[in-house]
Amino acid sequence: MPPRGVKPGSKRGRQYEHIKDSQKEQGASESRAEEIAARTVNKEKARSGESRTRSRTSTQDMSSSRRGGQRSGTNRQKGRTRDQLYEEAKDMGIEGRSSMNKRDLERAIAGKKS
Numbered sequence: 001m002p003p004r005g006v007k008p009g010s011k012r013g014r015q016y017e018h019i020k021d022s023q024k025e026q027g028a029s030e031s032r033a034e035e036i037a038a039r040t041v042n043k044e045k046a047r048s049g050e051s052r053t054r055s056r057t058s059t060q061d062m063s064s065s066r067r068g069g070q071r072s073g074t075n076r077q078k079g080r081t082r083d084q085l086y087e088e089a090k091d092m093g094i095e096g097r098s099s100m101n102k103r104d105l106e107r108a109i110a111g112k113k114s
Contacts, residue, residue: 006041012050016041085109 006012016037023033045051062081080088085105089097094108 006045012041012045015044079106 006016019037019040020033023036024030028036042051046053082102082105085102086097086100088109089100089105092109092112094105094112097105097108100108
């Protein structure tokens with residue numbers, strides 16, 4: 001069942017079913033597949049202005065379709081994006097952050113915290 005406010009035959013309803021089926025094919029449980037599908041559809045609704053309320057990350061973060069699982073399913077270290085690290089470094093007043101890559105930003109933040 002699609003999230004509240006999404007009609008079953010609508011574009012978002014079809015999107016929900018497609019994502020849910022895809023997640024189940026990849027081995028996710030029924031409840032996990034439903035959660036991922038609902039979150040994705042709700043985020044896309046917020047990004048396109050179809051919802052009444054929306055969070056800042058829903059509208060300003062990378063879209064879920066573009067991200068395409070970049071932050072999951074790999075053996076690499078997971079975590080924040082370079083832009084998120086950059087903002088944290090900016091808040092901490094770390095010098096030279098604009099020329100740093102993601103790894104450099106992670107090290108600078110960790111060094112500043114310890």
